[in-house]
Amino acid sequence: MAVTNNRAVFNLDVTAGRRNGYHYFNTYGNIFLENRYTDWGNYYPYTTLRNLWMLSKYIPAQNLQIEFLNNYRNADKYAANDLLAPSKNSLDYEFALTMMAQPLAWMEATGLPEKAFAVAPVINKYRSLQADIHSGQIFPIGNEPSGTSWTGFQSIKKNEGYLLVIREKNKLKQSFIRTWLSPGQKLFLKAAMGTGRNQAITVNSRGEIKVILPEPNTYVLYHYYLPNVGTN
Structure with missing residues (x-):
């Protein structure tokens, strides 16, 4: 090398x-x-x-x-x-x-x-x-995969990043996912892949975001932006 x-x-x-x-x-x-x-x-x-x-x-x-x-x-x-x-x-x-x-x-x-x-x-x-x-720092979010959990990853960059949220085989159409985002932080989620919609959200007091995935064994990849970053 x-x-x-x-x-x-x-x-x-x-x-x-x-x-x-x-x-x-x-x-x-x-x-x-x-x-x-x-x-x-x-x-x-x-x-x-x-x-x-x-x-x-x-x-x-x-x-x-x-x-x-x-x-x-x-x-x-x-x-x-x-x-x-x-x-x-x-x-x-x-x-x-x-x-x-x-x-x-x-x-x-x-x-x-x-x-x-x-x-x-x-x-x-x-x-x-x-x-x-892959240019971000990638860490696990949600619960440990078990085949029946809500889980995923976060790629963390300076003022933006990616959230991959995965709904395994379970009956819950929505879940609060623990992330590495700060409580009270406002951000915009742009659905890049999978099942999801664009939305503005505020991280709750536990560092969680609410994600809706209507069907089991589905996912959404969000590109997230903090308020001072463009969303185009």
Whole structure:
């Protein structure tokens, strides 16, 4: 890296054994965090999300490669009544869980059914925002992912940032989400992706904002601005 003026980037695999990774080598490139496969029935979107959520308090989330899989594949490897199985989610939602990290399409794209490619506009929109999202400091918000919680992340910049709010499979159409914003702070939320609407809000006394997501397994990505910053 010194010889190439930091143009060389390493991809560090920390999936097994005693391998240096996020404890030591955060400055050298992306970190390939885990192997999960629907073939073995050990991939659940919420557990991958939980790993990212827990690590993001200590490790830059934008350094971690977080996978999303072909959730149309191997549905028979999971019990029919398993409500948290990958096939119970949309590919759009599954991808959104990885957006604060480095999304990793952990699949053979040739194995996707034609309808799965409807996710392409979502990925393209994300790519237009990715560098800006990753330029902030990213921390977990809401509750720990469990498959049934309200959770998410906040990318914090000087006078603006991003809030990714995720409603897992639960019956609550709205929730108060604990953030890193200051109580009483006024801000404007611009819905950039997912299900949401533009709105001006005031953070409550507990540092929470109220978010409405009518359906389970959905998300909204807000670009937020403080009052002295433009909203165009």
